[in-house]
Amino acid sequence: MLRKIIFGDNLPILRQMPAGSVDLIYIDPPFNTGKIQARTQIRTERSAGGDRVGFAGQRYQTIPLGSKAYLDVHDDFLAFLEPRLVEAHRLLKTNGSIYFHIDYREVHYCKILLDGIFGRESFLNEIIWAYDYGGRTRRKWPPKHDTILWYARDPKNYTFNMDAIDRIPYMAPGLVGPEKAARGKLPTDTWWHTIVPTNSREKTGYPTQKPLGILRRIVTASSNPGDLVLDFFAGSGTTGIACVELGRQFILVDHNPDAMQVMKDRFRDVPDVEWVGYSPGEEEK
Numbered sequence: 001m002l003r004k005i006i007f008g009d010n011l012p013i014l015r016q017m018p019a020g021s022v023d024l025i026y027i028d029p030p031f032n033t034g035k036i037q038a039r040t041q042i043r044t045e046r047s048a049g050g051d052r053v054g055f056a057g058q059r060y061q062t063i064p065l066g067s068k069a070y071l072d073v074h075d076d077f078l079a080f081l082e083p084r085l086v087e088a089h090r091l092l093k094t095n096g097s098i099y100f101h102i103d104y105r106e107v108h109y110c111k112i113l114l115d116g117i118f119g120r121e122s123f124l125n126e127i128i129w130a131y132d133y134g135g136r137t138r139r140k141w142p143p144k145h146d147t148i149l150w151y152a153r154d155p156k157n158y159t160f161n162m163d164a165i166d167r168i169p170y171m172a173p174g175l176v177g178p179e180k181a182a183r184g185k186l187p188t189d190t191w192w193h194t195i196v197p198t199n200s201r202e203k204t205g206y207p208t209q210k211p212l213g214i215l216r217r218i219v220t221a222s223s224n225p226g227d228l229v230l231d232f233f234a235g236s237g238t239t240g241i242a243c244v245e246l247g248r249q250f251i252l253v254d255h256n257p258d259a260m261q262v263m264k265d266r267f268r269d270v271p272d273v274e275w276v277g278y279s280p281g282e283e284e285k
Contacts (some may be wrong), residue, residue, distance in 0.1 A: 002228060002249040003270065005240070007260050007278035010232040010253045014087035022091045022251075023159070023227035026218055026239050027209055028101040029081060045144050070279045077106060078113055084232065085117050091230065092153040097222045101210070107147045118151040122159075125150040129214060133197075150222075157261075158222070162186060166213075187217070199254045204262045206236035215242035223248055237263040244270055 006013055088098055098118070102110050113275055115123060127148040136142040152158035167184030196203050196211050203209070215238050223229055225247040231239035234252035236259065245251040254260065262279040269275050 002251070002271065002274075003039075003240070003244070003272055004251045004274045004275040004276060005234070005253065005260075005263055005267070005278070006251065006253045007238070007257075008253065008276075009255050011084055011087070013253055014084060014091065014232060017087075017091055017251075019090050020093050021098050021228065023093055024219065024223040024229045024248075025088050025092060025096070025098040026101070026215065026229065026231050027088070027098070027233045028231075028235060029233045030206065062104050075178075078109055079110070081110065082113060082117075085114065088230075088232075089117050089153070094154050094158055095157045096153045097158055098153075099127075099218050099222070100151070101146060102149070103146050104143055106165045107149070111149060114149060114151055118153070119155075120152045122153070122155045122156065123149070124152055125189050130190060130192050131195050133195050148218075159224060159227075161221055161224070166217060204236045204266060206259065206262045209236040210238050212238055212241060215239050216246065219243060219246050219248055234263065235259050237266050241266065 009112075037250050049089045092098065100110065100114060100255075111123075111126075125148075127150060129148060130143050130145045132144055145162070165186060168187050169184050170181055173181035191214065193211055193213050194210050202212055219229060219239070219242045221244075226249065228249045228251065228285040229239060230249075230251045230253075234240070234254040235256075237252055240250045240252045242248075252263065254263075260280075264278075268280075
């Protein structure tokens with residue numbers, strides 16, 4: 001079972017990989033927000049004089065544990081992405097898929113780029129991940145969604161495990177009968193799923209961590225047990241964790257030392273992980 005985490009620039013790494021070797025690619029590249037992406041990891045302790053109020057009015061004190069950040073700016077974002085997406089196309093097996101995760105700022109430009117590389121006929125879905133959490137602007141409609149573009153290497157031959165996907169409740173269960181209501185329905189292309197809550201055990205403190213539930217759904221739907229999944233903007237390593245849970249092989253790539261530190265902690269108890277270009281046994285200097 002291949003479980004590999006590589007520290008380094010993803011483009012030369014991708015160019016060294018054999019063509020047609022990957023079953024599924026998920027990438028969550030920088031969103032080119034023009035901002036510093038930063039997150040502070042915290043924990044809370046019950047305290048009568050605490051700065052937070054929880055359930056039943058109980059007060060809690062916030063204790064900062066550290067922060068991680070990176071500059072999310074690219075002078076030519078599409079020129080940065082294009083050679084990496086060309087390699088992604090080369091690496092996919094004939095029945096493979098790519099899920100490309102981006103937000104409203106760049107999605108329209110990225111869709112045109114992906115159409116040019118994979119073909120418009122290979123575009124299968126625009127998935128909207130909707131959430132209702134975090135700050136709200138008062139100057140426009142608050143943006144509370146990301147977009148995931150799904151392309152198949154071959155639009156007539158791709159993996160989609162409909163019966164294995166987690167089901168969601170019917171909004172009007174009385175209209176479908178007890179058997180269907182108990183089973184639930186297949187999610188549509190709009191996925192309501194919370195972001196990783198600040199105090200969740202899942203939270204790693206990485207600025208752009210995505211929920212495990214989103215990656216579980218993608219990996220379940222578009223790969224089979226034993227398949228190889230690639231994420232070359234690995235960040236906090238959520239794709240790899242989903243693969244471990246679901247019996248898939250994985251290759252994760254990232255060039256950010258903070259990402260490697262997070263993954264070192266997150267994969268500490270996962271057996272047989274191969275680290276390339278990074279030694280998880282070394283203390284940070």
